[in-house]
Amino acid sequence: MTPQNQTVLALLSQHEEQIIAEWLQEAGAAVGGRATDASRRAMQTEVLEIVAGVRTALEAGADPQAFNGADWTALRQSLETLSRSRAAQGRSAADTSTFVLAFKRPLFTALQRSVPDAQAQLAAVWAISVLVDKMAQWTVSTYQQTREDIIQRQQQDLLELSTPVxxxxxxxxxxxxxxxxxxxxxxxxxxxxxxxxxxxxxxxxxxxxxxxxxxxxxxxxxxxxxxxxxxxxxxxxxxxxxxxxxxxxxxxxxxxxxxxxxxxxxxxxxxxxxxxxxxxxxxxxx
The missing domain is CATH 3.30.750.24 (STAS domain)
Known part of the structure; x- marks a missing residue:
């Protein structure tokens, strides 16, 4: 495991509760007054699953650059579930990726508090950016595929409905x-x-x-x-x-x-x- 990935893992291990709380706050601010109690609970569940997936992959020594690898499978599945759920709700791909990208700020904040060395901070910032960006890209790709599947299924349903016997x-x-x-x-x-x-x-x-x-x-x-x-x-x-x-x-x-x-x-x-x-x-x- 690279030193910067070790730093990210240490941040999640030592400051997980605070990182999750700040991520939820950041994501909640993005949706403004549209968030309901049910959506907040769902958002919390999604955040917990994603953080657990990131921590598990980093503990296994996974490299964010190889995001398609087997060690990232659990995290990718959590992101796919997130994308499909939001696509079915009619949420946009931008909302979905914004939610994932909101993970950066609490990680950066924890990094500033915990790592005083500037060079180590810079390396960890790059590792965090690579990881979260790849997570966001994966959600967008899954979202687009899900929307295409939904549209194709709706077209098929309309086709069958428009040709009754x-x-x-x-x-x-x-x-x-x-x-x-x-x-x-x-x-x-x-x-x-x-x-x-x-x-x-x-x-x-x-x-x-x-x-x-x-x-x-x-x-x-x-x-x-x-x-x-x-x-x-x-x-x-x-x-x-x-x-x-x-x-x-x-x-x-x-x-x-x-x-x-x-x-x-x-x-x-x-x-x-x-x-x-x-x-x-x-x-x-x-």
Whole structure:
């Protein structure tokens, strides 16, 4: 262990309670009046875990320059837990790194009180700065990855919610499409719809594109792939919601929808589906 790391370890061993108290005070001042009793207790738990992780790593002779090493695993895990928790709470990466960087001031204060030698102080200041900076960098990296995971999961949830498969009648399913169709979304629609066909034994699926703003060659190809997959499952398909401008676009693009039933509205498509299934709808006398 280097002399400067020994100095940092000695500071934590001899002045731990004071360092923790000053760190909490520093971190609390950064958030101002936003801190609640629950958040203060959570902050205290986080500080205790981080200090324990630093002390354990230094006792094992770990070098802050090799922060990815095995000796720093416990500390990295504590920092990852901190970052994920704050990301889930909607806190910013800046708040998270500021909280970690607040660890410097109490260490510097304890260093000034305990180490009178200027050269030893300078070496310890550098060691503290390297260690705390790497801790802050780790929290930011983990925070960013956590936010990306959250955003990706939310996008997937929204994608699934935006493509529901609805049972309209016995043997008749409908998929109302809203928004832009791309390869990823089409794949999700196809998988969900085919699974529902298997689960319900449906023989006809209505794909409603009323909420699709534009239809280009790519969108049409996605629709044709979905129709082909449905037919391979032994079911038929009706496309509804083809507005006049979309019909003109399809014609101008030379897209061949021959053999695929299409209707202007979902109501018309349902009426056709019921007719194909042998149902007739009559208005009862009032």
């Amino acid at each position: 609805i049972k309209l009648w016995e043997g008749v399913l409908a998929v109302p499409m809203i928004g832009t169709l791309d390869s990823s979304r089409t794949q999700t629609v196809m998988e969900t719809l085919l699974q529902r066909i298997v689960d319900t034994g449906a023989t006809l699926a209505i794909i409603d594109i009323t909420g699709v703003p534009t239809v280009d060659t790519l969108v049409a190809q996605h629709l044709l792939k979905t129709v082909s997959a449905i037919r391979l499952m032994g079911a038929e398909c009706i496309i509804s919601g083809i507005r006049p401008q979309i019909a003109q676009t399809i014609v101008h693009l030379g897209i061949d929808l021959e053999g695929i039933a299409s209707k202007a509205s979902l109501a018309d498509a349902l009426a056709l589906a019921l007719q194909q299934r042998g149902y007739s709808i009559t208005k009862s006398a009032v």
